[in-house]
Amino acid sequence: MDSLSIFFLLLSLTAHARAQLPGTWELLVPDAGIASMHTAVTRFNTVILLDRTNIGPSRKFLRKGHCRFDKNDRALKRDCYAHSVQLDLQTNQIRPLMILTDTWCSSGQFLPDGTLLQAGGDLDGFKKIRKFEPCEPNRSCDWVELNDVELTEGRWYASSQILPDGSVIIVGGRGANTVEYYPPRNGAVSFPFLADVEDTQMDNLYPYVHLLPNGHLFIFANTKSVLYDYQTNKVLKNFPPLDGGPRNYPSAGSSAMLALHGDYSMAEIVVCGGAEYGAFLQKSTDTPAHGSCGRIVATDPDPVWQMEDMPMGRIMGDMVMLPTGDVLIINGAQSGTQGFEMASDPCLYPLLYRFDQPIGLRFMTLNPEFPTEMRIEAFSPEYLSPDRANIRPAIEMIPETVRYGGKFDVVITVSLPVVGIVEVNLGSAPFATHSFSHGQRLVKLTVASAVPDGDGRYKIVCTAPPNSAVAPPGYYMAFAVNQGVPSVARWVHLVA
Numbered sequence: 001m002d003s004l005s006i007f008f009l010l011l012s013l014t015a016h017a018r019a020q021l022p023g024t025w026e027l028l029v030p031d032a033g034i035a036s037m038h039t040a041v042t043r044f045n046t047v048i049l050l051d052r053t054n055i056g057p058s059r060k061f062l063r064k065g066h067c068r069f070d071k072n073d074r075a076l077k078r079d080c081y082a083h084s085v086q087l088d089l090q091t092n093q094i095r096p097l098m099i100l101t102d103t104w105c106s107s108g109q110f111l112p113d114g115t116l117l118q119a120g121g122d123l124d125g126f127k128k129i130r131k132f133e134p135c136e137p138n139r140s141c142d143w144v145e146l147n148d149v150e151l152t153e154g155r156w157y158a159s160s161q162i163l164p165d166g167s168v169i170i171v172g173g174r175g176a177n178t179v180e181y182y183p184p185r186n187g188a189v190s191f192p193f194l195a196d197v198e199d200t201q202m203d204n205l206y207p208y209v210h211l212l213p214n215g216h217l218f219i220f221a222n223t224k225s226v227l228y229d230y231q232t233n234k235v236l237k238n239f240p241p242l243d244g245g246p247r248n249y250p251s252a253g254s255s256a257m258l259a260l261h262g263d264y265s266m267a268e269i270v271v272c273g274g275a276e277y278g279a280f281l282q283k284s285t286d287t288p289a290h291g292s293c294g295r296i297v298a299t300d301p302d303p304v305w306q307m308e309d310m311p312m313g314r315i316m317g318d319m320v321m322l323p324t325g326d327v328l329i330i331n332g333a334q335s336g337t338q339g340f341e342m343a344s345d346p347c348l349y350p351l352l353y354r355f356d357q358p359i360g361l362r363f364m365t366l367n368p369e370f371p372t373e374m375r376i377e378a379f380s381p382e383y384l385s386p387d388r389a390n391i392r393p394a395i396e397m398i399p400e401t402v403r404y405g406g407k408f409d410v411v412i413t414v415s416l417p418v419v420g421i422v423e424v425n426l427g428s429a430p431f432a433t434h435s436f437s438h439g440q441r442l443v444k445l446t447v448a449s450a451v452p453d454g455d456g457r458y459k460i461v462c463t464a465p466p467n468s469a470v471a472p473p474g475y476y477m478a479f480a481v482n483q484g485v486p487s488v489a490r491w492v493h494l495v496a
Helices: 192-196 386-391
Strands: 006-010 024-029 038-041 046-050 084-088 094-097 107-110 116-119 129-132 143-145 159-162 168-171 178-182 208-211 217-221 224-229 234-238 254-257 268-274 290-297 306-309 318-321 327-330 333-336 343-346 351-353 363-365 375-380 394-397 401-403 407-413 422-427 431-433 436-438 442-444 451-454 457-463 474-482 490-495
Touching: 038 107, 107 159, 107 431, 107 436, 159 208, 159 436, 192 217, 192 224, 208 254, 208 268, 217 268, 254 318, 254 436, 318 436, 394 474, 407 474, 422 457
Parallel strands: 401 490
Antiparallel strands: 006 375, 024 375, 038 046, 038 431, 046 084, 084 094, 107 116, 116 129, 129 143, 159 168, 168 178, 208 217, 217 224, 224 234, 254 268, 268 290, 290 306, 318 327, 327 351, 333 343, 351 363, 394 407, 407 457, 422 442, 422 474, 431 436, 451 457, 474 490
């Protein structure tokens, strides 16, 4: 799978390519059939797209004889339309999936066995837990709604994060200033921080949750953040407030943890963009978005936010960790706020955030996309341009399963001789929704120099992550990166 092409649903008809800017766009599917409120890539190289159920007809029918009946549905009592689909990345074919309860503004996370856990939503989905066990594209796997377990507290606009033991913490939600776990334990646990940062427009929704390599959680909501020990339910540290206004839903900035590397003792968090406070309350569609970013070393004893500015203001941007460690910032708007028809001035220009550059040189503006609509497009960063094909590696051999701390060999081929270190990096498969990718993570492995192995092949001795706080158990996309050019990914199962 060429996981390097980043997939997004887009909503209008025309745009003009700017060939002088880096990156290229490719139309994959003219009509996905649904709008994708939630998106996740599976280990079978398929993409699960998920909308809400109570919005009436979509553009994709369910299989014959598989209609959904709901007397309480305000739009359709007999609903024969799909509100979730599967995209096959090899063929670009769309297959309808059947979701029974409302997934509007829910959360999700992959479990260690590759199953997608999906929780909460609105109305009949408020306390619901669902699972999708992925399968080969030619099979017929589908959503399963769990009847033997449900959330202790209803979760609407919550965030999910896999933990080192493979369980999932579900944080917050509208009116839910608590955390809880899957598999269930201890019910809903009070988390007063979320109540403390709530304002009159509820800018504490979809909190940014990052698992640090020390095993604690960095949790950001509105303008504030804490270091949280979920095992003892204690806040260990209050980080300095981030200037620049509210950053979470409905003010809709975005956040990512930068790539973990070296001895994995340091973790840096980036938070970018957001709406002006009050834009949501006033339903203002033309209030300019903020363009500031804060970056903080969350593992420092006395951390401070380092501030910088994007080339333009942005709300509802998606931050995507690339295999190189750079961050792609894409989608969104330059004015308004998150919510139905409450934003304007589409932000068509993606940005590349080059994490290892000094302030002032980190942002690069990329080739613009089409305005949003129902088709699916793929963006290929500049490193996939034809003039770099001769240094692009291909992974020929890699174990399907690796264990923490263990050494393993990766065999690659590349057209030109290898110069310097070839990285091998593990990228998680996150659950993307509302400008935040739950569980997103990139771990740069300790590697030895690539050794020629005959016939243009090179062997690289790699060391797996030392523990599950650095990389929770599960399936990862493994990339070989040569001179900043990544290979096509191979899926690896990381286990204890």
